[in-house]
Amino acid sequence: xxxxxxxxxxxxxxxxxxxxxxxxxxxxxxxxxxxxxxxxxxxxxxxxxxxxxxxxxxxxxxxxxxxxxxxxxxxxxxxxxxxxxxxxxxxxxxxxxxxxxxxxxxxxxxxxxxxxxxxxxxxxxxxxxxxxxxxxxxxxxxxxxxxxxxxxxxxxxxxxxxxxxxxxxxxxxxxxxxxxxxxxxxxxxxxxxxxxxxxxxxxxxxxxxxxxxxxxxxxxxxxxxxxxxxxxxxxxxxxxxxxxxxxxxxxxxxxxxxxxxxxxxxxxxxxxxxxxxxxxxxxxxxxxxxxxxxxxxxxxxxxxxxxxxxxxxxxxxxxxxxxxxxxxxxxxxxxxxxxxxxxxxxxxxxxxxxxxxxxxxxxxxxxxxxxxxxxxxxxxxxxxxxxxxxxxxxxxxxxxxxxxxxxxxxxxxxxxxxxxxxxxxxxxxxxxxxxxxxxxxxxxxxxxxxxxxxxxxxxxxxxxxxxxxxxxxxxxxxxxxxxxxxxxxxxxxxxxxxxxxxxxxxxxxxxxxxxxxxxxxxxxxxxxxxxxxxxxxxxxxxxxxxxxxxxxxxxxxxxxxxxxxxxxxxxxxxxxxxxxxxxxxxxxxxxxxxxxxxxxxxxxxxxxxxxxxxxxxxxxxxxxxxxxxxxxxxxxxxxxxxxxxxxxxxxxxxxxxxxxxxxxxxxxxxxxxxxxxxxxxxxxxxxxxxxxxxxxxxxxxxxxxxxxxxxxxxxxxxxxxxxxxxxxxxxxxxxxxxxxxxxxxxxxxxxxxxxxxxxxxxxx
Numbered sequence: 001x002x003x004x005x006x007x008x009x010x011x012x013x014x015x016x017x018x019x020x021x022x023x024x025x026x027x028x029x030x031x032x033x034x035x036x037x038x039x040x041x042x043x044x045x046x047x048x049x050x051x052x053x054x055x056x057x058x059x060x061x062x063x064x065x066x067x068x069x070x071x072x073x074x075x076x077x078x079x080x081x082x083x084x085x086x087x088x089x090x091x092x093x094x095x096x097x098x099x100x101x102x103x104x105x106x107x108x109x110x111x112x113x114x115x116x117x118x119x120x121x122x123x124x125x126x127x128x129x130x131x132x133x134x135x136x137x138x139x140x141x142x143x144x145x146x147x148x149x150x151x152x153x154x155x156x157x158x159x160x161x162x163x164x165x166x167x168x169x170x171x172x173x174x175x176x177x178x179x180x181x182x183x184x185x186x187x188x189x190x191x192x193x194x195x196x197x198x199x200x201x202x203x204x205x206x207x208x209x210x211x212x213x214x215x216x217x218x219x220x221x222x223x224x225x226x227x228x229x230x231x232x233x234x235x236x237x238x239x240x241x242x243x244x245x246x247x248x249x250x251x252x253x254x255x256x257x258x259x260x261x262x263x264x265x266x267x268x269x270x271x272x273x274x275x276x277x278x279x280x281x282x283x284x285x286x287x288x289x290x291x292x293x294x295x296x297x298x299x300x301x302x303x304x305x306x307x308x309x310x311x312x313x314x315x316x317x318x319x320x321x322x323x324x325x326x327x328x329x330x331x332x333x334x335x336x337x338x339x340x341x342x343x344x345x346x347x348x349x350x351x352x353x354x355x356x357x358x359x360x361x362x363x364x365x366x367x368x369x370x371x372x373x374x375x376x377x378x379x380x381x382x383x384x385x386x387x388x389x390x391x392x393x394x395x396x397x398x399x400x401x402x403x404x405x406x407x408x409x410x411x412x413x414x415x416x417x418x419x420x421x422x423x424x425x426x427x428x429x430x431x432x433x434x435x436x437x438x439x440x441x442x443x444x445x446x447x448x449x450x451x452x453x454x455x456x457x458x459x460x461x462x463x464x465x466x467x468x469x470x471x472x473x474x475x476x477x478x479x480x481x482x483x484x485x486x487x488x489x490x491x492x493x494x495x496x497x498x499x500x501x502x503x504x505x506x507x508x509x510x511x512x513x514x515x516x517x518x519x520x521x522x523x524x525x526x527x528x529x530x531x532x533x534x535x536x537x538x539x540x541x542x543x544x545x546x547x548x549x550x551x552x553x554x555x556x557x558x559x560x561x562x563x564x565x566x567x568x569x570x571x572x573x574x575x576x577x578x579x580x581x582x583x584x585x586x587x588x589x590x591x592x593x594x595x596x597x598x599x600x601x602x603x604x605x606x607x608x609x610x611x612x613x614x615x616x617x618x619x620x621x622x623x624x625x626x627x628x629x630x631x632x633x634x635x636x637x638x639x640x641x642x643x644x645x646x647x648x649x650x651x652x653x654x655x656x657x658x659x660x661x662x663x664x665x666x667x668x669x670x671x672x673x674x675x676x677x678x679x680x681x682x683x684x685x686x687x688x689x690x691x692x693x694x695x696x697x698x699x700x701x702x703x704x705x706x707x708x709x710x711x712x713x714x715x716x717x718x719x720x721x722x723x724x725x726x727x728x729x730x731x732x733x734x735x736x737x738x739x740x741x742x743x744x745x746x747x748x749x750x751x752x753x754x755x756x757x758x759x760x761x762x763x764x
Contacts, residue, residue, distance in 0.1 A: 026040060026085060026086060027040050027086060027087075028086060028087030029086055029087040029088050029328065029331070029332065029337075030087075030332070031332045034325055034328045034329065034332070035325070037086050037087075037088075037328065038321050038324055038325060038328070040086055041083065041086055041324070043306075043307050043310050043311070043317065043320070044303075044307055045083045045085070045086070046306075046320050046321070046324050047303040047304075047306040047307050047320075048081045048083060048303065049080065049081055049083060049088065049324055049327055049328075050288070050293065050294060050295060050298075050303075050306060050320070050323060050324065050327065051081075051284075051295045051298030051299070051302045051303040051306065052078055052079070052080065052081070052294065052295055052296040052297040052298030053069065053070070053078055053079035053080070053081055053297055053298070069081065069082050069090035071108075072090050072092055072146060073092045073094070073102060073111070073145060073146045073147060074102075074105040074108035074109065075102045075103040075104055075105045075108065075110075075111060075403070076092045076093060076094045076095075076102050076147060077093050077094055077095045077101065077151060077278070077399065078092075078093040078278070078296050078297045079091060079092055079093060079297075080093070080294065080327065080330075080331065088328070088331060089331070089334075089336050089337055090336065091148045091149065091330070091331055091334055091336060091337075092146055092147050092148050092149070092336070093147070093148070093149045093151055093196070093275075093296070094142055094145075094147040094149070094150055094151065095150075095151050095152075095399040095400070095401075096138065096150045096151055096152025096153065096399075096400075097119055097138075097150075097151075097152030097153045097154055097168060097184070097400065098115060098116045098117065098118055098119070098168075098395050098396075098400055098401075098402055098536065099113045099114050099115050099116045099138055099141070099402040099404075099536075100113040100114075100138060100141050100142040100145060100147060100150065100402070101113070101151075101399060101400070101401065101402055101403070102145060102147070102403060103401075103403055104403055110403070111145050111403065112348070112403060112404065112405040113141055113145070113402050113403055113404065114137070114138075114141060114346075114348060114351040114352060114354075114355055114402070114404070114536075114537065115355065115394050115395055115402040115404035115407070115536045115537040116134055116137075116138060116355045116358065116402075116536045117134075117355065117358060117359045117362060117395075117533065117534065117535045117536045117539075118167045118168065118395050118396060118400070118472075118514060118533060118534045118535075118536075119153060119154060119167070119168055119169055119170050119180070120158075120166065120167055120169065120170065120171075120514065120515070120533055120558065120559075121359060121362035121363070121533035121534065121535060121555075122134060122170070122180060122184075122358070122362055123170035123171045123176055123177070123180045123362070123558040124362035124363070124364055124531075124533065124555040124556060124557065124558050124627075125358070125361040125362040125554070125555055125688075126176070126555075126556055126558075126664040126686055126688050127361060127688045128179055128180070128182070128183040129183070130358055130361055131180050131183040131184050131187065132183040132184070132186050132187040133187060133354070133358075134184070134187060134354065134355075134358050135183065135184040135185065135186065135187020135188040135190075136187040136188070136190055136191065137187075137351050137354050138150065138152075138187070138188060139187060139188035139189065139190065139191035139193055140191050140346060141346045141351060142188070142191070142193055143191045143192070143193045143335055143340070143342075144342055144343045144344060144345065144346040145342065145344060145346070146335075146336070146342045146344070147193060148193055148194060148334040148335060148336055149193065149194040149195070149196055149239060149240060149330075149334070150188055150193065150194070150195050150196070151196045151198065151242065151399070152184070152188070152195060152196070152197075152198070153170075153180075153181050153184040153185065153195065153197060153198075154168040154169050154197075154198050154199065154400075155169065155170065155177050155178070155181045155197055155198070155228040155229060155232065156169045156198075156199055156201075156202075156203050156204055156225075156244075157169065157171070157172060157173075157174065157177065157204060157224055157225055157228075157608060158171060158172040158558075158559050158608075158609065159172075159204040159205075159570050159574075159602070159608055160204065160205070160568055160570045160571065160574040161478075161483060161515055161516040161559075161562070161565065161568065162477050162478040162479070162480070162482070162483065162515075162565070162574065162576060163204055163205055163206065163477060163478075163515075163574075164205075164206040164472065164473055164474065164475065164476050164477040164478055165203075165206055165396075165398075165400075165472075165473075165474055166472070166514070166515045166516075167395070167396040167400065167472035167514030167515060167534060168396060168399075168400045168474075170228075170558060171558035171559060172558065172559040172560065172608055172609030172610065172624065173558065173559075173609060173610070173624070173683050174223070174224055174225075174227035174228050174231075175227070175231075175682075175683050175684065175685075175686075176558055176683065176686070177227075177228040178227060178228035178229075178230075178231030178232060179231070179686075181197065181228055181231070181232040181236075182231060182232050182235045182236050185197065185232055185236040185238050186236050189236070189238070189239065192333070192335060192338075193334070193335060194238070194239025194240055194272075194330065194333070194334070195238045195239060195240070196238065196239070196240040196241065196242045196275060197229065197232055197233075197238045197240075197241050197242065198241070198242035198244070198277065199242055199243070199244035199245070199253075199277055200229055200241050200242060200243050200244055200253060200259070200260075200264070200274075201221070201225055201226055201229060201244060201248065201253060201259065202214040202216055202221065202225045202244065202246060202248055202253075202602075203244035203245060203246055203253075204225075204600075205477055205574065205575060205596075205600060206474065206475055206476050206477045207476070207477050207575040207578055207580065207596070207597055208575075208580065208597045208598065209245045209246060209475075210245045210246075210279070210280065211245075211246075211247075211598065212245075212246045212247065212597070212598065212599065212600055213246070213247040213248075213249075213250060213598060213599040213600070214246050214247065214248050214249070214599075214600055214602065215249060215599055215600065215601040215602060215758065215759065215762050216248065216249065216601075216602040216758075217602070217605055217714065217758055218712065218714050218717075218755070218756050218757055218758070219605065219606060219711070219712045219713075219714050220602055220604075220605045220606050221248075221756055222712040222719075223606050223711065223712055224606055224608055226263070229241070229264075230268055233264065233268045233269070233270045234268060234269065237270070237271060237272065238272060239272045239273070239330055239333065240272050240273045240274065240275055240294075240330065241264065241270065241272065241273075241274050241275075242274075242275055242276070242277055243259075243260065243274055243275070243276050243277065243280060243281070243292055244277060244280070245277050245280045245281075248756060249756060249757065249758055249759055249762075250759050252280070252281045252282060252283075252286075253280075253281075254274075254276045254277075254280050254281035254287050254290065254292045255281050255282070255283055255286035255287050255290050255292070256290055256756075257289065257290040257291060258753075258755035258756055259290075259755070259756060260274055260290045260291040260292055261290060261291040262753050262755050263753065263755055263756070264291075265291060266753070267752060267753055272326070272329075272330065273293045273294060273323075273326040273327055273329070273330045274291060274292045274293050274294070274326075275292070275293065275294035275295075275296050276292055276294065276295050276296050277296070278296055278297055279297070279299075281295075284302040284305045284306055285305060285306070285309050285314065285315045288306065288315060288319050288320060288323055289315075289319055291323070292323075293323040293324075293326045293327055294323075294327060306320065348405065352537065352538055355536045355537065355538050356536075356538035356541050356542050356545070357542075357551075359532075359533075359535035359536055359538060359539060359542035360542045360545050360546055360551035360553070361551075361554055361555060361662075362533065362535075362555040363530060363531060363532050363533065363535070363542065363543070363546055363553050363555050364530075364531040364533075364553065364555040364556060364557055364626075364627045364628075365528070365529075365530055365531075365546075365553040365555075365627060365628040365629065365630075366511075366519070366523070366529040366530070366531050366622055366626075366627075366628070367523060367526070367527075367528050367529040367628070368527075368528045368628050368630075369527050369528065370527065371630075372506045372508060372527035372528040373508065373528045373530070373546075373547060373549075373630070374546075374547060374548055374549025374630060375419070375463070375547055375548050375549070378462055379419075379462045379463050379506075380418070380419060380420055380462060381419075381420045381422070381460075381461045381462045381463075382414060382419055382420065382421055382422065382461055382462065382463055382464070382465055383421075383422045383425050383454075383457035383458070383460075383461040383463070383464045383465070383500075384410065384411060384414070384421045384422065384425060384426065384429075384464075384465050384467075385425065385429075385449065385464060385465065385466040385467070385492060385496055386429075386446065386465075386466045386467035386468060386469070386492070386510075387429055387432055387433055387444040387445075387446055387447055387469070388410075388444050388467045388468065388469030388512050389409065389410045389411060389429065389465070389466075389467040389510075390409055390410075390411050390426070390429045390430055390433055391409060391433050391444060392407055392408070392409040392410055392467075392469075392512055392539050392540050393469050393470070393471055393512050393513075393514070393534050393539075394407045394534060394535065394536050394537050394539050395472075395514075395534045395536065396471070396472035396473050396474070396514050396534065397471065397472070397473030397474060398473050398474020398475055399474055400473075400474065402537075404536075404537040405537070406537055407537050407539065407540075408537065408538050408539060408540035408541045409539075409540045410465070410467055410510065410512075410539075410540045410543055410544070411426065411540065412540050412541075413539075413540030413541045413542070413543055413544035413545075414465075414540075414544050414547075416540075416541060416544060417544045417545075417547075417548045417550070419544070419548070422457055422460065422461050424453075424456070424457070425453070425457055428447075428449075428453070429447070432447045443469075443470070443471045444469060445486070445488075446468075446486060446488045446489045446492060447488070448488050448491070448492075449491075449492055449495070449496075451495050451499065454495055454496055454499045454500075455499055458499045458500045458502070458503045458505060459503065461505070462505060463500070463505050463506050463507065463508070464496050464497075464500045464505070464506075464507045464508070465507075465508045465509075465510060465547075466492060466493055466496055466507065466508070466509045466510070466526070467509075467510045467511075467512055468485065468489055468493075468509065468510075468511055468512070468513070468517075469512040469513065470482055470512075470513040470514060470515065470517060471514065472513075472514030472515055472534070477574075477575060477578075478515065479576075479577050480565060480576055480577055482515075482517070483516070483517055483518050483565055484517070484518045485517070485518065485521075485522060490521075490522065493507075493509065493522050493525055493526065494522075494525060497525040497526055498525075506527040506528070507525070507526045507527055508526060508527060508528045508529070508530065508547070509526045509528070509529045509530070510529075510530050510532050510543060510547075511529065511530070511531045511532060511533075512532050512533075512534065512539070513531075513533065513534070514533065514534045516559060516560075516561055516562070518563075518564060518565075518621075519561055519621045519622065520563045520564070520621040523621065530543065530546060530547070530553070531555075531557075532546075549630065549659070552629060552630045552631065552659060552660060552661040552662070553627065553628065553629060553630070554627070554629060554661060554662035554663070554664065554688070555627050556625050556626060556627035556664045556666075556733065557622055557623070557624055557625060557626050557627060557733075558624070559609055559624060560609050560610050560613050560620050560622070560623060560624045560734075561620060561621040561622035561623075562613065562618075562620055562621060563618075563619055563620060563621055567613070567618055567620075568612070569603070569604035569607055569612050570602070570604050570608065572603060572604075573595075573596060573600055573601050573602065573603050573604070574596060574600070575596040575597055575600070578596060578597055580597060601762065606679065607679065609624060610623065610624035610625075610734045611679035611682065612679075614679065614680050614681065614734055614735065615679045615680040620735075623733050623734050623735040623736075624683075624733065624734040625664070625666050625683075625731065625732070625733035625734045625736075626732075626733040626734075626735075626736070627664070627733075629657075629661045629662075629663070630657070630659050630661060631655055631656075631657025631658065631659045631660070631661040631694070632655075632656045632657040633653055633654065633655060633656065633657075633661075633663040633692075633732075634653070634654040634656045635651060635652075635653060635665075635730060635732070635738035635739055636651055636652030636653070636654070636697075636739075637651075637739055638650065638651040638728070638730045638739045638740065638741050639651075639741070640728065640741045640743055643703075645705070645706045645746065646703055646704065646705050646706070647703065647704045647705075647706075647728065647743050647745075648701060648702070648703045648704075649667055649685070649701070649702045649703075649704075649728050649730065649741065650699055650700070650701050650702075651665065651699070651700055651702075651730045651738075651739065652697050652698070652699050652700075653665060653689050653692070653697065653698055653699075653700055654692075654695070654696070654697040655692035655693065655694055655695065655696050655697075656694075656695075657694060658694055659694065660691050660692060660693050660694065661691070661692060662688055662689050662690065662691055662692065663688070663689045663692070663732075664686065664687075664688050664732075665686060665687050665688070665689070665700045665702070665730060665731075665732075666683060666685075666686045666730070666731045666732070666733065666734070667683070667684050667685040667686060667702040667704070667728060667729070667730055667731070668681040668682060668683055668684065668728075668729045668731055668734065668737075669681060669682060669684045669704065669709060669726055669727065669728055669729070670726065670727040670729065671709065671711075671722060671724075671726055672722060672724035672725055672726065674711075674720075674722035674724075675713065675720070675722070676711045676713060676720070678711060681729065681734070683734070684704045684708055684709070684728075685702040685703060685704055686702070687700045687701070687702055702730075704728070706721055706745060706746070706748055707719065707721070707748070707750065709721045709726065709745060710748070710750070716749075716751070717751065717752060717753065717754035718749050718750060718751045718752065719749070719750040719752065720747075720748075720749050721745065721746075721747060721748045721749075722745075722747060723745060723746055723747030724744070724745065725742050725743070725744055725745075726742070726743050726744075726745050727740050727741075727742055727743075728740060728741050728742075728743055
């Protein structure tokens with residue numbers, strides 16, 4: 001096999017030498033001569049462009065210009081190969097989405113990047129302007145470090161709480177996801193660098209992610225899993241889309257022309273380039289034909305397959321030229337092609353302030369009995385429990401990780417607010433955490449705490465704070481033990497609350513987590529619960545800002561917190577605690593059919609998250625859209641007006657409390673009975689007030705287009721809006737309506753392509 005590979009490489013290199021066309025003048029790439037450059041390129045050069053950078057820096061036989069390209073922003077995730085003969089520069093691709101992900105490389109320059117909050121926290125802000133601003137800052141940092149395309153945002157749906165990558169995704173709802181993604185893309189691309197919206201599509205588990213076959217109906221695809229992609233393409237035109245690893249209804253996403261050409265380009269009007277996820281797909285020729293323009297990071301064998309396919313007639317060079325054209329159209333927009341002078345010195349101090357403030361906006365106050373928070377002037381001495389309090393999780397692992405300069409722990413955040421933390425408790429935890437380096441992102445098993453120590457702490461402190469933490473990461477799904485508190489954690493919250501309450505002192509729980517956990521069994525114990533998520537490098541400061549009242553929490557949940565895992569319909573079809581070799585997360589060519597490993601049936605259809613819980617009126621721990629504040633808000637009576645067929649709802653929001661705050665206003669729509677089964681209600685618009693002072697009001701305007709009310713009819717392959725009376729409900733959460741109006745809506749039908757159908761074996 002080694003000899004065969006060597007011969008292929010040698011033949012390719014020789015072919016490149018002999019097939020360069022003789023020309024008196026070789027064109028150099030410009031914005032207006034792309035076709036001329038393509039005509040002048042050899043098939044070897046075209047393959048070189050298409051098949052990524054191929055990790056050539058590890059290949060002694062690599063061409064000098066390829067080796068040199070890896071010295072451009074060392075530690076970035078990938079590159080598009082330069083072709084110097086025709087003036088094509090190297091283009092740099094960097095991971096995201098919680099910042100610019102440039103990993104440290106031994107012996108090379110180290111790029112510290114600001115670690116911003118995870119996407120789940122950003123969506124909890126329900127604030128498109130804030131997310132756009134975060135995107136602007138991330139894009140600025142990426143650009144100043146020499147990055148051309150940021151591999152973000154990720155817009156897959158929270159189908160199940162145990163998906164390992166939920167922390168990188170926004171929400172269980174496609175509208176909220178889509179609006180957040182549009183804002184993020186607009187922010188990043190305002191810097192004249194690109195984004196790569198990922199993972200297209202239905203990438204909702206990490207178990208066997210490179211082989212798993214997602215079996216999902218066209219309706220569920222259209223209404224749930226593709227909707228956010230459609231929104232961001234139509235509203236923001238991202239420079240690139242990243243195809244996902246998984247198969248969809250038997251076909252790899254990156255090899256599916258119905259997905260990448262018919263739907264994405266022809267129907268939605270996408271103008272950019274499509275790239276694979278790293279080593280995604282199986283058949284390079286099929287990817288080219290499907291319209292997947294770039295194979296990242298690529299292999300020498302894939303390049304040889306393209307070259308040989310063109311030469312033996314099995315791959316039309318016109319297809320290759322089409323894909324090369326899209327890549328070149330991307331390249332001519334990049335800062336590197338335009339000769340941008342990289343400062344290599346972004347304003348990290350200013351960016352740290354922005355991540356600190358943005359994190360507070362997305363933290364969710366789940367409970368606050370008797371105004372336990374914010375801390376009063378009497379709450380200056382705190383017993384800080386929980387190993388993660390001293391070793392905060394700033395974000396997840398894998399491609400969502402950031403090489404940050406530091407992480408502020410909760411301990412440091414409280415000290416920065418002049419809160420005195422019990423030294424005895426601190427010493428116990430710091431000794432327990434000692435083997436782990438500061439800021440290291442590893443799961444910390446909670447340590448047992450002797451009740452005698454807790455009693456001492458209760459007698460000598462004003463209150464207690466307990467932090468529970470969960471790390472999140474790429475490559476592997478969470479297990480059910482991550483969802484539930486461990487026995488040690490249960491004992492800790494039970495004993496601390498009992499003992500401190502016996503001293504008439506309050507207890508606050510902070511959840512430093514990247515995904516949903518079980519809260520129903522223990523939430524009655526503490527006085528307050530703050531969901532801090534994973535808040536970036538300034539996380540401890542952001543939490544302390546909320547606890548002390550320097551910031552008023554205004555985040556609301558972008559997903560449902562169920563009573564237990566089995567309440568999710570998708571739990572019937574998810575690899576919960578599946579005992580598999582972790583290598584299965586990498587493509588291994590498995591052929592046996594293990595349910596939820598080799599294939600996963602999305603039996604729940606459109607009934608994901610609150611669409612399921614609210615329709616079935618199931619008890620939940622905390623509903624979608626829920627979140628408390630240190631102040632109170634009064635909702636006025638909603639009114640309706642029309643702008644053509646568009647429905648516009650207006651409602652006045654008044655701060656009726658004693659401190660300034662912001663309120664997230666949600667609009668749900670209940671459809672009349674029709675041909676298709678529908679959820680009891682669906683989120684159709686939302687808005688967030690400015691910072692309202694006590695007594696101040698603001699009018700919030702929420703608009704809905706008729707097409708937003710449509711459901712997808714598989715029988716006719718059409719978006720159908722039933723005519724009749726629709727109830728538009730203004731709400732503080734999916735289960736907290738504050739007023740409604742009835743609106744007459746005219747029927748409409750919009751035909752679309754009949755694609756991505758279920759395999760015959762799974763059709764009803």
